[in-house]
Amino acid sequence: MDFKELQYVLSIAKNNSISKAARELYISQPSLSKYLQNLEKNLDINIFERIGNNYNLTYAGERYIKYAREILRIKKDLDDEFSDIVNNKKGRLNVACSIIRSPYLIPETVPKFKEKYPNVDINFWEETGSNKLDELVTNGDVDIAIFNYSENNSMLSCELLKNEEIALAVSKNHPLANEGKKIEGCKFPWIDIKRFKDDNFIINYTDQKSGEIEEDLFDKLNIKPKVILKTRSVECAIRLAACGFGVSFSSETYLKYVNLEKKPIYFSIGNPKIKVKLFVVYRKNCYLPQYVQDYINIVKETI
Structure with a gap:
């Protein structure tokens, strides 16, 4: 067994295809197919099940992949340390x-x-x-x-x-825009988020960590938000909040670097603030x- 063999099999498994793996590895498809055939013959097992042009891992193949990744990880650790x-x-x-x-x-x-x-x-x-x-x-x-x-x-x-504070973004024309209070330890003026329970919210998807954090926040505060839009872009959500389309959230780290011509008002929220690590x-x-x-x-x- 050599490291090239491991990399070849991992590439086929990742791409679920001989042709795609061959392109990724910069070798010909016939050469890669022959290499796999010889490997399976020498091991006396089928690593892949061929279904049309798809290459699906067998149980033996799954075990092979598991150890291949571990072997290559150990090799990389060795190479890194020597370097x-x-x-x-x-x-x-x-x-x-x-x-x-x-x-x-x-x-x-x-x-x-x-x-x-x-x-x-x-x-x-x-x-x-x-x-x-x-x-x-x-x-x-x-x-x-x-x-x-x-x-x-x-x-x-x-x-x-870093411990990041989560802020609420609100249009400067919002009726509550000037209702924030200065509280020690809060980066922004503080406001009770429950005062926005009737507002439209622009949130992220829950497969994003930001969306997961927002969902947890609503659950803890027993708020059922009126979601007007879901987006994967925090900047998009902030821009819409600045225009008065709804209210949105962002971490303080992101706000440090976002550059908006039309800026919203930012509030600290929580008791007295919401932080994530x-x-x-x-x-x-x-x-x-x-x-x-x-x-x-x-x-x-x-x-």
Whole structure:
């Protein structure tokens, strides 16, 4: 067994197709098909079940994939550690974050990182649903993920980056726009969100961490919101709130970087405020090269 063999099988499983895997691996389809046939013959098992042009994993294939990922993860840890020992200057960093955070996270952190590590490649996986991010880390697709992690995966470790306050965005022309109170510890004027129970709400989808947070908030406050629109874009929701189309939510970190010509009023909400934890998440007991740790420090300084 060699590492190329593992990568070939993983690519076929991921793409569910020989032709797509061949394109991804930059080899010919006949060569990849022959390679798979020889592998299955040598192992005396079928890794895939062929249904038309689809390649579906058998039970044996599922077990193969599980160990293949683990073997490649261990190899990567070894390669990273050796690279760190030799010169600590070459490597690759794969980062996952939500597509909501990427517009400010990438431009604010990558130039600083590349200035320090010009020969370390950095790649971003931007997901529309934050709830997929822990899976990317668990599977070894990325080294770290940055999101509002719920700390419920025994295979992962996390490091707190920031306690983020959740703010309510309201049009400057809203009847309650000037009703906020200054409360110590709140970033914005505070208001009782129950006063907006009859307003239209613009919210995110619940497969996004922001939408999940909003749903939890409504449940805790026993509010059944009148949802006028669902969107995956926090900026879209804020812009609509600024125009008086409804009210919406956002984390303070996002508000730090969003640039709007027509700005809404922001309120702190809760008792006295709603906070969520922003984490950097990585696989438990894995080796983190120095450049990964330095990138995490850059993120901490930025947000």
